[in-house]
């Protein structure tokens with residue numbers, strides 16, 4: 001049985017309630033950290049664990065924490081990124097809904113490590129029910145003395161609040177999130193300065209994903225070395241993968257990093273194979289922003305090695321033949337799926353979600369969407385395909401925040417690996433695969449724009 | 451002095467104090483400095499948005515000789531000691547800049563022939579240098595109704611490039627901002643949300659900071675193309691502002707009053723609405739003499755013709771948005 | 773326009789979460805609260821929020837127009853927000869959206885003549901494994917694994933409840 005760090009107590013009845021959570025070992029990490037460890041020791045344990053940010057970029061968490069400006073006499077903040085809006089990603093919501101106290105326990109231990117006395121959990125506004133659930137759980141934690149003044153007699157104070165978003169994918173980007181938390185439009189900030197130096201209200205701030213923070217209690221309880229012994233190479237520990245699309249068992253799975261992709265897709269312990277016995281066509285393995293890979297390249301690397309669920313293996317081959325682990329949003333396409341239509345959909349998404357601050361992303365995403373819309377609806381030209389690649393190139397790397405890249409990568413990769421499908425749309429405008437299908441993509445009529 | 455930082459831009463070096471940006475250093479060096487559509491030195495926090503000023507940092511500093519991984523916005527990136535920057539000499543920079551200019555133009559109406567700003571428009575200047583011969587953009591363009599914001603200023607949102615300068619200007623020059631950026635993405639617009647007029651003694655300055663013809667002087671519209679009028683430096687005693695202006699004259703008639711722009715096209719001495727809109731008699735002013743025009747500008751180089759970019763197929767198509 | 777004492781007390785509690793002078797941080801939670809109360813955000817309501825938080829009204833308009841959850845025009849009693857993003861489309865969201873449009877006889881962004889339903893599309897709701905999905909404010913409960921039958925039942929129930 002694979003190691004479970006986050007979802008170990010998933011099946012325990014009533015685990016949402018603090019008493020049940022505590023009866024199953026919950027909040028041990030808080031007393032251990034506050035009573036037996038110094039904040040610096042805690043940072044060292046997290047460094048030793050090799051834990052990497054689970055929000056998408058995979059940046060080593062311990063290192064991020066050590067960048068926090070501790071010389072500043074300003075207050076320090078920890079902000080949890082629970083904006084989870086990357087298409088294909090639904091692991092944070094799953095975790096917060098089922099085991100809310102794990103995140104709260106993580107927030108307390110991580111805030112202590114960083115010397116933060118006020119922390120916020122920024123939850124996307126659409127998850128109002130999760131917000132209510134977290135607020136209830138926080139009230140329970142206050143009642144037990146895990147939050148507030150002088151926690152467990154340690155002298156450490158912490159106030160923890162939940163902040164709702166308002167419907168904007170861009171607020172998952174950490175500096176846009178901070179702007180939003182300050183009550184402003186979610187416009188990402190130019191960096192530097194980085195939040196570790198000047199973040200919330202201009203104070204030193206760490207922003208971490210829900211899953212990252214929820215991994216901290218286990219590290220406190222079992223030690224960084226124990227965490228580092230799980231997983232593969234620099235991909236230590238476990239990762240929540242949210243699997244969706246044309247598979248038999250969509251859902252959230254906690255995997256030990258390094259699991260072969262093939263096993264993840266076909267084993268009954270995970271996705272259970274392709275739905276209705278169809279053939280696998282392609283996978284977007286880390287949320288909509290990462291490059292799509294065709295069947296051959298998702299199961300094996302270009303060198304013929306088995307592809308593994310790890311940061312390194314999924315990135316093997318760079319963007320020519322590889323992709324990224326990203327947020328762990330694993331989207332599976334079966335043989336019927338239309339790559340062009342999906343790309344149009346994703347590009348429409350980025351166009352819709354661009355904050356509009358910088359010209360390449362503001363103008364380029366809309367341009368790409370319109371060209372893709374034409375191709376998908378039978379009005380494309382051969383030259384449009386290279387035009388798309390060129391527009392994507394002029395966005396990538398030229399913008400304030402990575403949303404521009406996130407919009408460009410799917411375009412570049414879909415055309416790189418499925419160029420024939422784009423050409424077929426242009427040559428045979430009436431024979432888009434989708435039109436012959438029922439269920440998925442059954443309708444050629446554009447019904448998605450208002 | 452040891453605390454000066456040495457930076458090399460396109461092969462020429464200069465020493466600058468810490469905190470100086472690449473753009474500022476390049477402007478001090480003279481020659482071809484990066485263009486700026488959103489950065490406006492006299493206004494705090496401007497810059498970083500339009501991306502036309504992107505440059506390549508080939509060496510980060512003496513201590514860190516590696517290049518920066520991406521092109522950086524020169525207007526907000528600070529110089530480090532030993533930094534080596536490529537601006538005009540980098541094909542990568544020029545390609546990126548052409549791309550940005552193309553993006554700025556796809557939703558821009560090609561109405562230069564009827565635009566008040568023609569002849570002194572930063573976007574027009576930029577497209578001469580970085581524009582494509584023909585547009586590759588065949589889709590519908592964004593369109594808005596033009597609106598009056600108050601008695602003096604007209605907003606033609608269709609032309610706006612969302613540089614945010616006017617928002618910072620309103621914040622920093624006037625006490626109460628009533629206009630701002632509404633909506634998001636490519637349907638963002640400058641506006642007041644509810645029909646409202648901008649009434650403030652310094653509100654007219656948003657016209658001067660606008661790099662394109664989106665904010666224009668209602669008291670001037672259609673009187674005269676700018677290149678037919680002659681600019682004169684002039685001043686008057688004003689208890690609200692410095693009173694130093696440029697009068698745009700045709701014969702003896704003042705057709706427009708603006709603030710003075712420096713060699714980088716920026717106003718450092720902002721003027722009040724009283725000087726700008728209410729003093730249109732030559733007798734109101736002490737005229738100092740004719741004003742030199744910046745040589746690079748379209749009027750300066752006397753190269754005004756039709757815009758380089760040919761009109762798109764369906765210029766009139768309404769932009770479909772939510 | 774005046775908010776009730778009770779709502780103002782809630783506003784006070786919200787603003788207490790932030791450091792002194794950072795009351796603007798309360799803007800999003802307060803707008804959500806106002807929308808839950810009145811169904812949408814009128815200019816008067818936004819001006820009143822601006823006054824409460826000591827902001828220029830434009831600062832509120834700028835924010836309210838940036839975020840998609842805020843309704844700036846009156847909407848139906850139930851706003852059905854259907855996810856239209858890729859993963860949901862892989863499992864039939866487009867077909868379902870068409871069904872819903874036919875069933876309610878309105879287009880996206882429109883409200884039924886009886887004022888009961890407004891139909892909107894939204895982007896990925898982090899429910900892709902249980903799609904197709906829609907949510908209904910102000911509680912924003914998710915309705916997952918949608919089928920035509922489930923939609924029929926949902927619409928019938930909402931009609932009978934009102």
Ligand SMILES: Cc1cc2nc3c(=O)[nH]c(=O)nc-3n(C[C@H](O)[C@H](O)[C@H](O)COP(=O)(O)O)c2cc1C
Pocket residue numbers: 052053054055056057058059061081082083084085086169170171172173174175207208209210212213401402403406
């Ligand atoms: C457009 C965009 C959207 C993002 N959305 C999220 C998100 O929803 N949740 C998240 O944790 N990180 C998101 N990120 C990444 C964050 O910027 C940030 O890297 C992350 O929260 C850091 O936490 P971690 O180090 O624990 O991963 C997003 C980044 C971008 C550019």
Ligand code: SF4
Pocket residue numbers: 170187188353354355356357358359361362399400401402403404
């Ligand atoms: S890249 Fe896009 S989302 Fe990011 S700051 Fe620029 S316009 Fe906004």
Ligand code: SF4
Pocket residue numbers: 609610611612613614615616617640656659660661662664665
């Ligand atoms: S109106 Fe002019 S100054 Fe204001 S954002 Fe638009 S282009 Fe910039």
Ligand code: FES
Pocket residue numbers: 485486487488489497498499500501502503504523524525526
């Ligand atoms: S001038 Fe530097 S980004 Fe606009």
Ligand code: FES
Pocket residue numbers: 087088089855856857858859860861895896897898899900901903905
């Ligand atoms: S795509 Fe619909 S919930 Fe994610």
